[in-house]
Amino acid sequence: MARPRSFDEAEVIRSARNQFHRSGYAGTSLEDLCRVTGLGKGSLYASFGDKHDLFLRAFDLYCREVVAEARADLNGPGPAYPRLLDHIRAIAKSTVADRKRVGCLLAKGSAELAGTDPEVADRALATFVDLHGALADSIAAAQREGDLAPDMNPNQVAALILAVLRGIEALGKAGANAEFIHGVAEQAIALLPRGAAEA
Amino acid sequence: MARPRSFDEAEVIRSARNQFHRSGYAGTSLEDLCRVTGLGKGSLYASFGDKHDLFLRAFDLYCREVVAEARADLNGPGPAYPRLLDHIRAIAKSTVADRKRVGCLLAKGSAELAGTDPEVADRALATFVDLHGALADSIAAAQREGDLAPDMNPNQVAALILAVLRGIEALGKAGANAEFIHGVAEQAIALLPRGAAEA
DNA sequence: GGAGTTATTTACCATTCAGTCAAGAACTGA
DNA sequence: TCAGTTCTTGACTGAATGGTAAATAACTCC
Numbered sequence: 149m150a151r152p153r154s155f156d157e158a159e160v161i162r163s164a165r166n167q168f169h170r171s172g173y174a175g176t177s178l179e180d181l182c183r184v185t186g187l188g189k190g191s192l193y194a195s196f197g198d199k200h201d202l203f204l205r206a207f208d209l210y211c212r213e214v215v216a217e218a219r220a221d222l223n224g225p226g227p228a229y230p231r232l233l234d235h236i237r238a239i240a241k242s243t244v245a246d247r248k249r250v251g252c253l254l255a256k257g258s259a260e261l262a263g264t265d266p267e268v269a270d271r272a273l274a275t276f277v278d279l280h281g282a283l284a285d286s287i288a289a290a291q292r293e294g295d296l297a298p299d300m301n302p303n304q305v306a307a308l309i310l311a312v313l314r315g316i317e318a319l320g321k322a323g324a325n326a327e328f329i330h331g332v333a334e335q336a337i338a339l340l341p342r343g344a345a346e347a
Numbered sequence: 348m349a350r351p352r353s354f355d356e357a358e359v360i361r362s363a364r365n366q367f368h369r370s371g372y373a374g375t376s377l378e379d380l381c382r383v384t385g386l387g388k389g390s391l392y393a394s395f396g397d398k399h400d401l402f403l404r405a406f407d408l409y410c411r412e413v414v415a416e417a418r419a420d421l422n423g424p425g426p427a428y429p430r431l432l433d434h435i436r437a438i439a440k441s442t443v444a445d446r447k448r449v450g451c452l453l454a455k456g457s458a459e460l461a462g463t464d465p466e467v468a469d470r471a472l473a474t475f476v477d478l479h480g481a482l483a484d485s486i487a488a489a490q491r492e493g494d495l496a497p498d499m500n501p502n503q504v505a506a507l508i509l510a511v512l513r514g515i516e517a518l519g520k521a522g523a524n525a526e527f528i529h530g531v532a533e534q535a536i537a538l539l540p541r542g543a544a545e546a
Numbered sequence: 547g548g549a550g551t552t553a554t555t556t557a558c559c560a561t562t563c564a565g566t567c568a569a570g571a572a573c574t575g576a
Numbered sequence: 577t578c579a580g581t582t583c584t585t586g587a588c589t590g591a592a593t594g595g596t597a598a599a600t601a602a603c604t605c606c
Contacts, residue, residue, distance in 0.1 A: 150552035174373035206401030249462035263448035349582035
């Protein structure tokens with residue numbers, strides 16, 4: 149009955165997310181967003197609201213993807229312990245591979261805005277809670293399977309590993325070299341007390 | 348021979364640093380800087396160069412202070428091991444105490460700018476190298492004193508602890524609660540293998 | 547081929563931005 | 577007192593900012 153949209157909404161959000169990811173919130177102008185999305189200001193406003201609304205959509209998309217990736221890494225089929233190790237190493241590897249130092253939008257967005265923007269802060273915190281849950285599930289499974297010491301509190305160990313992973317991200321963004329980053333990952337793995345089934 | 352300055356240079360840098368700390372680089376305008384420093388634009392430009400130059404000065408000041416604090420915590424007189432523990436707990440405590448979620452300018456600045464601004468990236472990396480050195484010295488001392496297991500590589504353990512500390516900072520900025528943050532610190536401490544002299 | 551509805555374009559607005567400049571104020575040494 | 581020097585002030589610039597609105601284009605149903 150009416151003129152159809154000429155763009156794919158998900159793709160626009162994705163383009164906007166990439167731009168925010170590169171330049172941050174304050175560092176991204178509406179013109180930047182128009183350029184990367186191919187939309188005019190009018191369409192952008194009619195479809196997504198203002199810059200802040202669009203950022204929240206993009207940030208939310210990123211957070212959901214990060215959690216989904218972590219869950220896929222950690223909570224899939226098979227033994228939990230090697231999955232956990234692979235996940236830790238994968239984070240280190242992708243941090244090292246990020247030569248342009250784009251880093252993680254979750255880290256960048258919450259560094260820039262969490263102090264002043266409650267919506268961003270809430271979303272970031274919820275994402276960390278989800279990531280923590282995925283890690284805790286993985287650790288509890290590894291304990292049941294005898295690969296990790298059963299006397300540890302899985303929630304506390306998950307919190308520690310989450311902190312290590314966020315630290316890897318922060319150090320990588322500052323330019324720490326590959327050896328250093330991989331060393332952090334391996335040292336964290338080495339210090340996790342093994343269980344009865346250890347090789 | 349000439350009109351004297353009406354301001355204290357160090358204090359201006361400190362005010363500017365606080366403003367950048369609150370609002371980030373792109374989020375801070377020259378008018379903001381004039382307001383918090385009390386200087387007019389002309390004076391600001393004549394004395395410190397442009398906004399970017401002033402940011403670098405402020406960032407540099409912050410980095411030097413952070414390293415000096417860490418060195419004071421870690422490398423002072425007395426046994427190294429309890430100093431190390433106190434330092435880790437102090438970081439957790441100050442993160443929890445930061446209710447306004449200002450966080451760390453080193454983290455905020457490098458998240459915002461390290462990907463696009465080589466000067467900021469270099470300064471951030473150098474700061475992390477210094478922090479790592481302070482931690483490695485502390486760990487090596489604790490090993491010599493018999494409080495930490497002598498078979499660990501102090502550089503790798505220092506890298507891990509640095510990552511944990513940066514992770515604490517990142518999680519704190521997103522609003523993780525006190526229990527969670529302190530739990531990370533205590534779990535990290537608990538997993539550090541003790542040496543022959545352990546109680 | 548309208549009528550009705552939604553999307554897009556484009557010109558536009560007030561405001562704010564980083565940065566400049568000229569005029570004058572404050573000080574010292576002579 | 578005044579010449580010389582440095583510092584401060586505040587008005588100014590052109591560009592860019594986020595956001596709006598009116599005109600127009602594209603589509604479907606009747």
